[in-house]
Amino acid sequence: MNKTEFLIIDGKEIAIEGERNLLEIIRKAGIDIPTFCYHSDLSVYGACRLCLVDVEGRGIVTSCSTLPEPGLKVKTNTEEIREIRKITIELLLANHDKSCPTCPKSAACQLQDLARRLGVEEIRFKQTAEKQPIDRTSPSLVRDPNKCVLCGDCVRACHEIQGIGAIDFAGRGAESAVVPAFGKDLDKVECVYCGLCATVCPTGAITPKSEVEEVWKALHDDSKTVVAQIAPAVRVAIGEYFGMEPGTINTGQMAAALKAMGFNQVYDTSFAADLTVIEEGTEFIARKTKGEKLPQFTSCCPAWVKFAEQYYPDLLPNLSSCRSPQQMFGSLAKDTLPAKLGVEKKDIVVVSIMPCTAKKFEAKRPEFSKDGAMDVDHVITTQELGRMIEESGLKLNKLEPESLDMPFGFKTGAGVIFGASGGVTEAVLRFAAEKISGVKLDSVDFKAVRGEDGIREATINVAGTELKLAVVHGLANARVLAEKVRAGQCEYDLIEVMTCPGGCIGGAGQPVSRDADVKKLRARGLYDSDKMLEFHKSQDNHMVSECYAKHLGKVGGHKAHNLLHTSYHSRRRITDSDIDLVTGQAKDKLEVRVCVGTSCMVRGSQTLLKQLLAHIDDQDLQGEVEVRATFCFEQCDRGPTVAVGKTVIEKCSFEKAIKTLEKAVGKAKSPA
Amino acid sequence: MNSTILNLEQVTKDYTNAAERIARRVIICAGTGCVANGALKVFDAFRDAIADAGLDVVTELKREEGGDVHVSKSGCQGFCQMGPLVTVLPEGILYTKVKASDVAEIVEKTLVANDEVERLLYVDPISGERCKGTGDIPFYTRQERTVLKSCGVVDPEDIREYIQKGGYAAAMRAYSEMTPQAICEEITHSGLRGRGGGGFPAGRKWDLTRKQTEPKKFVICNGDEGDPGAFMDRSVMEGNPHSVIEGMMIAARAIGADEGYIYVRLEYPLAVNRVKKAVKDALAAGILGPDVFGTGHAFKIEVMEGAGAFVCGEETALIASIEGKRGMPLPKPPFPAQSGLEGKPTVINNVETLASVPMILNMGAAEYRSVGTETSPGTKTFALTGHVVNTGLIEVPFGTTLREIVNHIGGGVTNDKGEMTGEGFKAVQIGGPSGGCLTEEHLDLPLDFDSLKSVGAMVGSGGLVVMNKETCMVGIARFFMQFTQNESCGKCVLCREGTKQMLALLDDIMEGRATTETLELLEKVARAVQKGSLCGLGKTAPNPILATMRQFRAEYEAHVYQKRCPTGQCKALSIPEIIAEKCKGCTACARKCPVGAITGEKKEVHVIDADACIKCGVCKETCRFDAVVGV
16 A cells, blocks of 8 residues: 655645545645635636635635645645635625625625625725626526626536536626527527525525515415425435534424415425326336336436437437426326315416526426416425525424325335436336336345446346446436437436436526535435335335326326326427418418528528529419428538428429429319 | 759759859849839849840740849848848849839849949948948847848748758658757757747757657647748748758657648738749659658648738747637647647747757857757747838847847938937837837847747747837827727726726826726736736737736826826827917918917917817928927
8 A cells, every 4th residue: 555645735734535626635634725716526617716726836816726736835824815815805896796784695604704704894806897688598597797706617617517607707807798599588598497506606696586475476376276286305404504414314394484474385396206106117117128218318307308408309209208296296287186175276376496406497487387377387496495585484393294185295215216317217126126126125235236436237136137227417428328329329227317317406597505415415315215114116105106196197198198197309409490481372382391400501501592493483373382491400411401391302492493493383283 | 752843952952053154143132011112023124134134034034044143032031121122133233112114234243244223222221331241231240130130031932942952851850860959959959949929949849749659740830920020931931941941840750640731821922822832843843742862751831821810920820820710729738739639749839949050050059059049949030010110031049139130230210200319219029919018228138038938029020110209108008009909809807998097098198088996907907917918929929918007107197187198198188289489480280280279470479279279280280390299
């Protein structure tokens, strides 16, 4: 074994134990050196200049980008460094919208915290920034550029962890800004609303969009029956908002708080998760038996679903058609509660409490509504719930735990571990293994799929059937697997995808934490909760069985399909946005579509379109043909592309188009 | 060997023979400055006029043909102030400020009648004598042109002429006779230091990269010259692009790279075109390509156009830009020598550094060291601009004094009207927005990397802006701060926000809002930005402020405490006034004043109402007696 090597930090000898940089070693030594732009999961950026230290012989360097070398003599707190740090904070504050008391990040803001810690008591510089408009277009997030400190954490998180890059830097010098592509609004770009940007943002520049007021409004409305569903990951994180250890389970306290605030019924999304396991497990066994549409991708993560719709439309058939637990709950609640509670459907308000910002987007997807009413009316995050409890003046730790309402308050451990990466797979295995083998499981723990690695693989043998599984979190990792699947390079049966690192417990709606172990502790909380529950397999949830018997009928049957399954659509291209140029009156008019996408346009589709329109005008064909400018046949390298009726012409010239057109028109005419 | 041109000796012989069959040569400077003044029209005029005079004219030397006059274009000859420049060989006559309309006379008098056109010869302002050629002009005689030697002589678009002048011989030797280690040692011994600003020993950089075990390596030529007023690299790329390519080839051989990039800014279209053509010609000749000189080594060069961001001159930002990313610097280490382009070991050198390399191999390290100073051997090119008679591109040995450059090569300091006054020198800004100021006390300081550093300035890339006594130093600091503020990439807080606030503080000083605290705060921020910024741009951005504050403290204090600009340049502080003794009461100023702020009877002293005055300066321009001050 190698001899341990040391370096000196503020006069103390500290062992080098595989730390990647000085910053890590300094923090290990118990010195909380400030940073904005350092995240252990992201690349080193070196922009905030707060982690500066004085290294003997080298002068002032950033500790995040300096390798720990034996014998280095490091000072973390010299007069010069203190001065630079203070000036840095002062400079940032001079360019900051200082409406701190009304900022959603107030009290959790690192800029505010550092200004206090470093004793910045006045800002000697001029306020320089001009007020920029706030982007509230996203259903999940609010982007306030006035609070941005340009640390780039969001940019790197979106790019490096999610593999998307929905936001990036634009402009130079004082004009620098983090913006969505081409300065568009967040809802017009490829953002999947996972909110990882908000999780890493040290200030209030990107925050989850609040629906607290809407929920209060429903609660204050006596004509409404407000029901809550609590997602698994919320129970192990809400305590942090009130100063408890991460992982502390607070299901009963939450129920008490919600009841105190005026919720009529408090249910558990874990019930719907049990339902999901049965539907998705059955679907999986069917696919596996038939050997088709494999691997099956999970579909409970709405950010992943949008990601797949954007980048892998060809793989959409591989996604489980199951709705997410949130949406299963919503449709079931709206379908069964009116009768059960004796209220009109229009008066039932379903409020989800989620660790997630993308769930806000999911709830607003048009396919999740019936007769004009959304299945889930409002989605609030763990943070928002914390705020509501605070606003009510309740003290979470002082509340007497209350039980959840039945039947949707009943769950098994399988439904609870959904909140951690690997949990869905394990829950499905607990179901599928029994179904396939026909034998009761001795041990329900499939520890092979647990863990923290971004991509995990496991092969499980069930009664002679090998199940090849993969569990990924972070969409950049999902992309790696999706590419492999697309290329036919992997033979997985089931792939679980969670967008947030660690799964739902690491969701953007969870309380802000700078504790590196927070995700581990929350996950442990969920697995502990599983252990404490009476049942661990979804098929053992008798309330779920009763639900099938009373309402849903057969597993995977017609009604179940209606309420619990969904379909997906490609978001790869602009759809439904053809531009009508000539609208024929004839009954069986001939449709001519000319692609005006970028590639076709540079290959001359605009000229072609003009010539075609002139020709149609000349030949008096307006009545018989319908001409549309359209977007993308996805044959960009072979453009311009024109479709005449069903004939698609690649590398189309005016002559080619006319020839086909005349032939088609002739045909259309001849029977008459 | 895939081409006859690979035989360098044969090319040389053929070209020499062809040149000998031509009686005369007319070289028209086609550097950017001369082109802007109409050099291309002059070129066309020569081609036509010579033919009209019944002489054979060739624009390209061919092996088998002869002719009377060879008309060619060259790169920048440096004497930009006097352009367009026309040289007639073999006499060595240099005509200055030549217009197309002068061409007929030159053809008639010089090319036909072997006489000189006197009026187009340069007149030495000191001696008043006409100078026939570069050999008589102090601007040239006091320089030592080695890197620039062939700039302005060779046709940059003709690879054969470069070869005929000994080009590519060093590269051939490097590939066929020298080991990579030997090349690194030779460059290390020569003491060549990076000309891009930092002055890092080039040999050491190469050797560090050579020792990396990674098989794939790159050479990058940094031609992203962006300092205001600097155009050394542009001139070399325009005037002698093959010397840069040859330098890159030698570097590639030394470190074991098979791929190179020349990063030129988009705003240098002529340099881009010439470098591209040179790369194409070298490739066609088999000098570049899969089998360099038939030695089995491969080396290819890609020319990459930068979009003009100043920060892309910083090496890690430049690499990011080549990779198609936003041009933002990365923290170092790792250095490019360890992990550069695409994460591979990369040598990145400035244009002038690389152009010096073939010369060093040709003359040997020892001889190279014989010029310059002990720690800064060789010569350095400077772009001499500002209040000086002869602006242009110069090259002098390290160790040359500022006095020599300003008074002799530059021909002395001028006032704001462009007249030489003899005693107007105030300071020189050296090293552009990253540099500092040299004042009268530094006039006899031998200029090199270390001496400049010791007085708080730097060689930088080599911009030399001469300033006369009428220049406000706070204004100069503001000018450069505005530049760095615009050009900051926006990545690190200190540079992005710091430059913005320093600019605001300078505005307070120049507009009369400053207090003692302003000065203190300015200095504090400047120091924080200097110490704490991420890259060289940020770390050096406060230099102009710190240098002027140190050397012209009194000027700052006058602005702050007396609300007065000693040079009268700061409009906001000036108090408009008519000097009674000088005013003749002609009423011209009162009639021109757009706001009616001037009153006074005819033939009596006029008065400006300072509150009504908008300081537009019309009165000052109008007054024939210099009676108006403070506007």
